[in-house]
Amino acid sequence: MADFEWLEPQTIPEALKSAGELGEEAKLIAGGTWLAIVLKQGLLMPSALISLHNIDGLNDVRYEPGVGLRIGAMVSLTAAEKSPVIEKHFPELAYACRVVANVRIRNQATVGGCLCDADYASDPPSMFAALGARVVLQSQSGSREVAVRDFIVGHYETTIEYGEMLTEVIVPERNPSTSGVYLKYRTRSHEDRPCVGVSAIADINGDGVCQGLSIAVGAVANTPQLVDDVATLAVGKQLDAPLIKQIADGYADSIEPLSDIRGSSWYRQQMIQVHVKRALTQLGGVS
Numbered sequence: 039m040a041d042f043e044w045l046e047p048q049t050i051p052e053a054l055k056s057a058g059e060l061g062e063e064a065k066l067i068a069g070g071t072w073l074a075i076v077l078k079q080g081l082l083m084p085s086a087l088i089s090l091h092n093i094d095g096l097n098d099v100r101y102e103p104g105v106g107l108r109i110g111a112m113v114s115l116t117a118a119e120k121s122p123v124i125e126k127h128f129p130e131l132a133y134a135c136r137v138v139a140n141v142r143i144r145n146q147a148t149v150g151g152c153l154c155d156a157d158y159a160s161d162p163p164s165m166f167a168a169l170g171a172r173v174v175l176q177s178q179s180g181s182r183e184v185a186v187r188d189f190i191v192g193h194y195e196t197t198i199e200y201g202e203m204l205t206e207v208i209v210p211e212r213n214p215s216t217s218g219v220y221l222k223y224r225t226r227s228h229e230d231r232p233c234v235g236v237s238a239i240a241d242i243n244g245d246g247v248c249q250g251l252s253i254a255v256g257a258v259a260n261t262p263q264l265v266d267d268v269a270t271l272a273v274g275k276q277l278d279a280p281l282i283k284q285i286a287d288g289y290a291d292s293i294e295p296l297s298d299i300r301g302s303s304w305y306r307q308q309m310i311q312v313h314v315k316r317a318l319t320q321l322g323g324v325s
C-alpha cells in the first residue's frame with residue numbers, strides 16, 4: 039500500500055477546505071470498509087486520506103416535519119438499523135441496513151460510504167432510490183442536492199465531484215398510507231451481498247387503491263433499476279393478482295441483468311419476477 043498523509047479535520051468547513059485544495063489527490067474516508075480494500079489492492083493511490091470521524095454534525099438522525107428524515111453521512115449502518123426514528127418512519131429502510139453483511143461490517147460502514155462507493159451489489163442504495171431520497175453534497179463553493187437515482191450512475195461511479203462531500207441523506211416525508219418492503223435474495227451465504235434486492239414502496243388507501251408505487255431493483259445492473267412506466271401501471275388500481283403479475287413481468291422484461299458469481303443474467307431475470315411479485319403481495323396485493 040502506498041504512503042499517504044492522514045488528515046483529521048474537526049469541522050465540515052475544514053474538511054471541505056482540504057478536499058477542495060487537494061482535489062483528486064485526496065480521498066475522504068468514512069468507515070473504510072470499501073476504501074481499505076482498494077488501497078491494499080493498489081487500485082487507488084491517493085496522497086492523502088481525509089478522515090470524517092472527528093467531525094461533529096455528521097452523526098445525527100432526525101425527522102423534520104414537512105421535510106422528512108435527515109440522516110448524517112457518518113451514521114453507521116448499525117446505528118441506522120437500530121435508530122428508533124428510522125424504525126418509526128421508514129422501517130423498511132432500517133431493515134435494508136440490517137441485512138447488510140454482518141455486524142462487524144455494519145458497525146464500521148456508513149450511510150454516506152455505502153452510497154458513495156456505488157457498488158452495484160449493495161442493499162441500502164436501492165431502498166434510498168425507491169424512497170425518492172436525495173443526497174446533500176457540500177463543497178467550498180456551496181451545496182447541492184441530487185436524487186439518489188441520479189447520483190449513482192455506474193458501478194463505483196457517482197456524480198460527486200472532487201472537493202465535494204456527502205453530508206446527509208434526506209428521505210422525503212410521505213403519506214401515512216405508504217409502506218415499504220425490502221426483499222434481499224442471496225444465493226451463497228446469509229452474510230453475502232445480494233443477488234437481487236427489491237425495494238418496493240406503495241401508497242395504498244383505505245379502499246385498497248394504489249395511489250403511488252415505486253420499485254427499485256438493486257444488484258442486477260450497475261445502478262438501482264427503476265422502471266417508472268411499469269410501476270405507474272398500479273396507480274388508481276387495486277393490486278390484484280393480474281396486475282401484480284403484469285408489473286413483475288414488466289420489471290423482469292425491462293431490466294437487462296448482469297451475470298456474476300451470484301447468478302447468471304437469465305437466473306436474475308427469473309428472480310426479479312419472483313421477488314417483485316412477492317414484494318407487491320406483501321404490500322397488500324393479492325397474488
Ligand SMILES: Cc1cc2nc3c(=O)[nH]c(=O)nc-3n(C[C@H](O)[C@H](O)[C@H](O)COP(=O)(O)OP(=O)(O)OC[C@H]3O[C@@H](n4cnc5c(N)ncnc54)[C@H](O)[C@@H]3O)c2cc1C
Nearest residue numbers: 068069070071072073139147148150151152154160161204
Ligand atoms: C466483507 C464485506 C461484505 C459486504 N457486504 C455487503 C452487503 O451485504 N450489502 C451491502 O449493501 N454492502 C455490503 N458491503 C459493502 C459495504 O456496505 C460498504 O463497503 C460500505 O457501506 C462503505 O461504507 P464506508 O463508510 O466503509 O465507506 P468507505 O470505505 O470509507 O468509503 C467508500 C467510498 O466512499 C467515499 N466516501 C465515504 N464517505 C463519503 C462522504 N461522506 N462524502 C463523499 N465521499 C465519501 C470514499 O472516499 C470512498 O470512495 C460489504 C463490504 C464488505 C467489506
